[in-house]
Amino acid sequence: RAKSAGRQRFVLFDDSLQQQALDVLGVEHELRNALARHEFEPYFQPLVGLDDGAVIGYEALVRWRHPTRGVLAPGEFLPVAEDSGLLEAIDWSMYRMACRAGAALVGEGQFMTLNISPRHFQDPEFDVHLLALAREAGFEPARLRIEVTESTLLGDPDAVAAILERLREAHVDAALDDFGTGYSSLGYVQRFPLKMIKIDRSFVAPLGDGMSQRSSAIVAAILALAQSLGLDVVAEGIETDVQRRALQQMGCVHGQGFLFGRPEPASHWRH
Numbered sequence: 001r002a003k004s005a006g007r008q009r010f011v012l013f014d015d016s017l018q019q020q021a022l023d024v025l026g027v028e029h030e031l032r033n034a035l036a037r038h039e040f041e042p043y044f045q046p047l048v049g050l051d052d053g054a055v056i057g058y059e060a061l062v063r064w065r066h067p068t069r070g071v072l073a074p075g076e077f078l079p080v081a082e083d084s085g086l087l088e089a090i091d092w093s094m095y096r097m098a099c100r101a102g103a104a105l106v107g108e109g110q111f112m113t114l115n116i117s118p119r120h121f122q123d124p125e126f127d128v129h130l131l132a133l134a135r136e137a138g139f140e141p142a143r144l145r146i147e148v149t150e151s152t153l154l155g156d157p158d159a160v161a162a163i164l165e166r167l168r169e170a171h172v173d174a175a176l177d178d179f180g181t182g183y184s185s186l187g188y189v190q191r192f193p194l195k196m197i198k199i200d201r202s203f204v205a206p207l208g209d210g211m212s213q214r215s216s217a218i219v220a221a222i223l224a225l226a227q228s229l230g231l232d233v234v235a236e237g238i239e240t241d242v243q244r245r246a247l248q249q250m251g252c253v254h255g256q257g258f259l260f261g262r263p264e265p266a267s268h269w270r271h
């Protein structure tokens with residue numbers, strides 16, 4: 001009995017593995033079609049001043065307008081795209097559309113950010129390609145900002161720093177995304193030419209709920225670090241007015257989150 005039950009389980013397991021492999025192949029095939037049909041598009045979420053809600057910029061966030069499943073968020077397809085080697089192609093398609101839409105959306109004194117996966121920094125000419133794409137799309141590079149995560153900086157620090165340095169010379173500033181969730185060492189943060197850090201929403205969420213002492217301490221430390229290094233700060237994931245006020249009291253000036261606006265198509269924000 002035990003043996004046949006074991007065999008039965010093994011067969012089921014094998015089936016599900018095969019099914020998983022088929023699913024991945026199916027999704028990969030779908031992703032290639034989606035690229036050809038330009039189904040990846042940017043949604044835009046505003047970055048604002050915490051006191052008056054004035055928009056200082058927009059973050060472009062990729063969405064897949066799937067023909068039958070609706071609008072899909074990156075968590076539902078970027079991991080497969082990465083495994084299939086399609087991430088870069090999807091990103092370039094998305095960056096191009098973001099720059100085109102951004103040219104009409106992003107006003108004087110505002111900026112647009114693009115999320116750049118660590119993989120792009122394996123291309124020593126990433127900066128050249130990005131600048132060419134922005135210009136071709138009619139988007140002024142000086143209004144462009146890139147968001148990178150700490151894992152990017154851990155890659156090949158000299159190569160990454162060189163690319164960031166050349167982008168900065170072209171007036172494309174860099175922001176460190178999800179700050180506080182990674183290595184977060186003062187030593188290497190100051191090694192890279194960064195303009196801004198974005199405090200991860202995991203530290204913002206608990207603010208003001210009575211259990212927030214630890215998060216408050218971390219946010220205060222990040223704000224102090226940013227100030228001493230001359231970096232701008234944006235707090236991510238602000239959903240309540242209590243969080244907004246807690247951040248303001250700690251001296252945080254800029255933020256982003258559902259309280260101010262969800263990611264939406266460009267047409268939603270254009271007046």
Ligand code: C2E
Pocket residue numbers: 045060061062073074075078091094115116117147177178201236237238239256257258259263
């Ligand atoms: P991220 O860059 O940290 O973007 C912030 C994420 O938090 C977005 O999720 C946004 O919709 C969500 N968010 C914003 N405000 C709030 C809030 O108040 N509450 C909550 N709960 N969530 C909030 P999204 O759009 O699903 O993107 C997830 C991640 O996918 C991004 O995290 C970024 O790492 C990645 N990503 C997005 N667009 C691109 C892209 O074009 N290329 C690449 N390589 N990665 C992208």
Ligand code: MG
Pocket residue numbers: 059115147177
């Ligand atoms: Mg981001």
Ligand code: MG
Pocket residue numbers: 177178198200236
């Ligand atoms: Mg983030």
Ligand code: MG
Pocket residue numbers: 178201
């Ligand atoms: Mg995040």
